[in-house]
Amino acid sequence: AQSVTQLGSHVSVSEGALVLLRCNYSSSVPPYLFWYVQYPNQGLQLLLKYTSAATLVKGINGFEAEFKKSETSFHLTKPSAHMSDAAEYFCAVSQPNFGNEKLTFGTGTRLTIIP
Protein backbone atom coordinates (compact mmCIF):
# COMPACT_ATOMS: atom_id res chain seq x y z
CA ALA A 1 0.00 0.00 0.00
CA GLN A 2 1.17 3.52 -0.65
CA SER A 3 -0.05 6.94 0.48
CA VAL A 4 1.00 10.57 0.57
CA THR A 5 0.29 13.26 3.13
CA GLN A 6 0.69 16.91 2.25
CA LEU A 7 0.81 19.14 5.29
CA GLY A 8 -0.93 22.45 4.73
CA SER A 9 -3.68 22.74 2.16
CA HIS A 10 -2.85 26.43 1.72
CA VAL A 11 0.56 28.10 1.91
CA SER A 12 1.21 31.81 1.39
CA VAL A 13 4.66 33.31 0.92
CA SER A 14 5.90 36.73 -0.09
CA GLU A 15 7.47 37.24 -3.48
CA GLY A 16 11.20 36.52 -3.15
CA ALA A 17 10.79 34.42 -0.01
CA LEU A 18 11.57 30.72 0.42
CA VAL A 19 8.91 28.26 -0.71
CA LEU A 20 8.58 25.07 1.34
CA LEU A 21 5.82 22.57 0.58
CA ARG A 22 5.74 19.46 2.74
CA CYS A 23 5.15 15.88 1.67
CA ASN A 24 5.40 12.67 3.66
CA TYR A 25 4.90 9.27 2.13
CA SER A 26 4.12 5.74 3.13
CA SER A 27 5.20 2.83 0.99
CA SER A 28 5.81 -0.87 1.56
CA VAL A 29 8.73 -0.84 -0.90
CA PRO A 30 11.27 1.85 -1.85
CA PRO A 31 9.11 4.36 -3.67
CA TYR A 32 9.32 6.64 -6.63
CA LEU A 33 8.24 10.16 -5.70
CA PHE A 34 6.97 13.02 -7.81
CA TRP A 35 5.90 16.64 -7.54
CA TYR A 36 3.34 17.97 -10.02
CA VAL A 37 2.01 21.49 -10.49
CA GLN A 38 -1.49 22.35 -11.69
CA TYR A 39 -2.45 25.79 -12.93
CA PRO A 40 -6.14 26.77 -13.03
CA ASN A 41 -8.16 24.86 -15.62
CA GLN A 42 -5.14 22.89 -16.75
CA GLY A 43 -3.75 19.39 -16.38
CA LEU A 44 -0.76 18.40 -14.30
CA GLN A 45 2.84 19.21 -15.17
CA LEU A 46 5.76 17.29 -13.72
CA LEU A 47 8.13 19.46 -11.68
CA LEU A 48 10.57 16.75 -10.63
CA LYS A 49 10.88 13.08 -9.75
CA TYR A 50 12.92 10.81 -7.51
CA THR A 51 13.58 7.32 -8.83
CA SER A 52 16.27 6.03 -6.45
CA ALA A 53 19.23 7.93 -7.85
CA ALA A 54 20.50 11.13 -6.18
CA THR A 55 18.47 12.05 -3.11
CA LEU A 56 18.51 15.77 -3.98
CA VAL A 57 16.47 16.23 -7.12
CA LYS A 58 16.41 19.40 -9.18
CA GLY A 59 13.40 20.21 -11.30
CA ILE A 60 12.02 22.86 -13.56
CA ASN A 61 11.40 26.49 -12.64
CA GLY A 62 14.03 26.47 -9.88
CA PHE A 63 12.32 23.87 -7.69
CA GLU A 64 14.12 21.06 -5.91
CA ALA A 65 13.23 18.32 -3.45
CA GLU A 66 15.20 16.06 -1.13
CA PHE A 67 14.33 12.44 -0.48
CA LYS A 68 14.85 11.61 3.21
CA LYS A 69 14.21 7.95 3.88
CA SER A 70 14.62 8.28 7.66
CA GLU A 71 11.90 10.92 7.75
CA THR A 72 9.81 9.42 4.92
CA SER A 73 9.69 12.90 3.45
CA PHE A 74 10.05 14.53 0.05
CA HIS A 75 9.60 18.25 0.68
CA LEU A 76 9.58 20.72 -2.24
CA THR A 77 11.57 23.94 -2.00
CA LYS A 78 12.41 27.00 -4.05
CA PRO A 79 14.79 29.66 -2.74
CA SER A 80 12.91 32.67 -4.09
CA ALA A 81 9.20 32.70 -4.90
CA HIS A 82 7.91 34.31 -8.08
CA MET A 83 4.38 35.44 -8.80
CA SER A 84 4.14 32.82 -11.54
CA ASP A 85 4.59 30.06 -8.93
CA ALA A 86 1.03 30.57 -7.69
CA ALA A 87 -0.68 27.25 -8.39
CA GLU A 88 -1.76 23.94 -6.84
CA TYR A 89 1.04 21.50 -6.06
CA PHE A 90 0.62 17.74 -5.73
CA CYS A 91 3.01 15.21 -4.30
CA ALA A 92 2.63 11.67 -5.64
CA VAL A 93 4.10 8.25 -4.98
CA SER A 94 4.35 5.12 -7.07
CA GLN A 95 5.94 1.75 -6.55
CA PRO A 96 8.45 0.38 -9.08
CA ASN A 97 6.43 -2.67 -9.99
CA PHE A 98 6.76 -3.58 -13.62
CA GLY A 99 3.44 -3.23 -15.35
CA ASN A 100 1.87 -0.94 -12.79
CA GLU A 101 2.71 2.74 -12.77
CA LYS A 102 -0.24 3.88 -10.70
CA LEU A 103 0.34 7.27 -9.08
CA THR A 104 -1.14 7.94 -5.65
CA PHE A 105 -1.55 11.67 -5.08
CA GLY A 106 -1.80 13.78 -1.98
CA THR A 107 -4.65 16.22 -1.49
CA GLY A 108 -2.61 19.13 -2.79
CA THR A 109 -1.25 22.42 -1.48
CA ARG A 110 -2.43 25.71 -2.92
CA LEU A 111 0.46 28.16 -3.06
CA THR A 112 -0.33 31.87 -2.97
CA ILE A 113 2.36 34.46 -3.63
CA ILE A 114 2.00 37.80 -1.86
CA PRO A 115 3.34 40.76 -3.87
Added chain:
Amino acid sequence: DAGVTQSPTHLIKTRGQHVTLRCSPISGHKSVSWYQQVLGQGPQFIFQYYEKEERGRGNFPDRFSARQFPNYSSELNVNALLLGDSALYLCASSLEDRASYEQYFGPGTRLTVT
Protein backbone atom coordinates in the same frame (compact mmCIF):
# COMPACT_ATOMS: atom_id res chain seq x y z
CA ASP B 1 4.73 17.73 -31.04
CA ALA B 2 1.19 17.67 -29.75
CA GLY B 3 0.69 16.79 -26.13
CA VAL B 4 -2.01 14.58 -24.68
CA THR B 5 -5.39 15.64 -26.00
CA GLN B 6 -8.76 14.96 -24.45
CA SER B 7 -12.30 15.46 -25.68
CA PRO B 8 -14.69 16.93 -24.94
CA THR B 9 -13.40 19.76 -22.77
CA HIS B 10 -16.60 20.13 -20.84
CA LEU B 11 -19.67 17.93 -20.55
CA ILE B 12 -22.97 18.20 -18.72
CA LYS B 13 -24.99 15.04 -18.16
CA THR B 14 -28.03 14.02 -16.18
CA ARG B 15 -28.09 11.36 -13.47
CA GLY B 16 -28.51 7.89 -14.92
CA GLN B 17 -27.03 8.76 -18.29
CA HIS B 18 -23.91 7.31 -19.86
CA VAL B 19 -20.76 9.20 -20.88
CA THR B 20 -17.72 8.47 -23.03
CA LEU B 21 -14.51 10.44 -22.64
CA ARG B 22 -11.70 10.26 -25.16
CA CYS B 23 -7.94 10.57 -24.94
CA SER B 24 -5.19 10.68 -27.53
CA PRO B 25 -1.70 10.05 -26.13
CA ILE B 26 1.51 11.66 -27.23
CA SER B 27 2.75 10.08 -30.42
CA GLY B 28 4.80 6.97 -29.61
CA HIS B 29 3.41 6.57 -26.11
CA LYS B 30 1.95 3.14 -25.49
CA SER B 31 0.60 3.54 -21.96
CA VAL B 32 -2.52 5.48 -21.02
CA SER B 33 -3.85 6.06 -17.53
CA TRP B 34 -7.09 7.66 -16.34
CA TYR B 35 -7.54 9.67 -13.15
CA GLN B 36 -10.55 11.31 -11.49
CA GLN B 37 -10.02 14.62 -9.71
CA VAL B 38 -12.89 15.76 -7.55
CA LEU B 39 -12.89 19.46 -6.72
CA GLY B 40 -10.45 20.23 -3.92
CA GLN B 41 -8.78 16.82 -3.97
CA GLY B 42 -5.85 15.13 -5.63
CA PRO B 43 -6.33 12.91 -8.68
CA GLN B 44 -7.36 9.32 -8.02
CA PHE B 45 -6.25 6.45 -10.23
CA ILE B 46 -8.99 4.75 -12.24
CA PHE B 47 -7.31 2.63 -14.94
CA GLN B 48 -4.06 2.00 -16.73
CA TYR B 49 -3.80 0.44 -20.19
CA TYR B 50 -0.69 -0.69 -21.99
CA GLU B 51 -0.64 -2.21 -25.45
CA LYS B 52 -4.46 -2.48 -25.29
CA GLU B 53 -4.38 -4.54 -22.10
CA GLU B 54 -5.62 -3.41 -18.71
CA ARG B 55 -2.63 -3.24 -16.38
CA GLY B 56 -4.22 -1.65 -13.34
CA ARG B 57 -7.58 -0.73 -11.91
CA GLY B 58 -8.31 1.62 -9.02
CA ASN B 59 -11.06 1.39 -6.42
CA PHE B 60 -13.94 2.40 -8.69
CA PRO B 61 -17.26 0.62 -9.29
CA ASP B 62 -17.97 -1.50 -12.35
CA ARG B 63 -19.89 1.42 -13.83
CA PHE B 64 -16.46 2.65 -14.91
CA SER B 65 -14.84 0.92 -17.85
CA ALA B 66 -12.17 1.75 -20.39
CA ARG B 67 -10.40 0.45 -23.43
CA GLN B 68 -7.37 1.21 -25.56
CA PHE B 69 -7.36 1.07 -29.31
CA PRO B 70 -4.63 -0.17 -31.72
CA ASN B 71 -3.48 3.45 -32.24
CA TYR B 72 -3.09 3.70 -28.41
CA SER B 73 -5.92 6.19 -27.99
CA SER B 74 -8.31 5.39 -25.18
CA GLU B 75 -11.91 5.78 -24.05
CA LEU B 76 -13.29 5.98 -20.54
CA ASN B 77 -16.94 5.01 -20.17
CA VAL B 78 -19.12 5.69 -17.16
CA ASN B 79 -22.62 4.21 -16.94
CA ALA B 80 -25.55 5.18 -14.72
CA LEU B 81 -24.03 8.51 -13.78
CA LEU B 82 -24.30 9.73 -10.20
CA LEU B 83 -23.95 13.26 -8.88
CA GLY B 84 -20.71 12.15 -7.24
CA ASP B 85 -19.19 11.41 -10.64
CA SER B 86 -18.88 15.15 -11.25
CA ALA B 87 -15.16 15.75 -11.54
CA LEU B 88 -12.24 16.56 -13.79
CA TYR B 89 -11.17 13.42 -15.63
CA LEU B 90 -7.51 13.40 -16.52
CA CYS B 91 -5.76 11.21 -19.02
CA ALA B 92 -2.02 10.64 -18.85
CA SER B 93 0.29 8.92 -21.31
CA SER B 94 3.80 7.56 -20.97
CA LEU B 95 6.28 5.85 -23.22
CA GLU B 96 6.26 2.58 -21.32
CA ASP B 97 4.38 1.12 -18.39
CA ARG B 98 7.22 1.42 -15.89
CA ALA B 99 6.82 3.70 -12.90
CA SER B 100 10.06 5.55 -13.68
CA TYR B 101 8.71 6.89 -16.94
CA GLU B 102 7.12 10.33 -16.76
CA GLN B 103 3.38 10.50 -17.16
CA TYR B 104 2.24 13.43 -19.32
CA PHE B 105 -1.21 14.72 -18.45
CA GLY B 106 -3.83 16.15 -20.73
CA PRO B 107 -5.94 19.20 -19.83
CA GLY B 108 -8.82 17.03 -18.68
CA THR B 109 -12.54 16.73 -19.31
CA ARG B 110 -14.75 18.54 -16.82
CA LEU B 111 -17.87 16.39 -16.26
CA THR B 112 -20.86 17.88 -14.47
CA VAL B 113 -23.71 15.56 -13.51
CA THR B 114 -27.02 17.25 -12.65
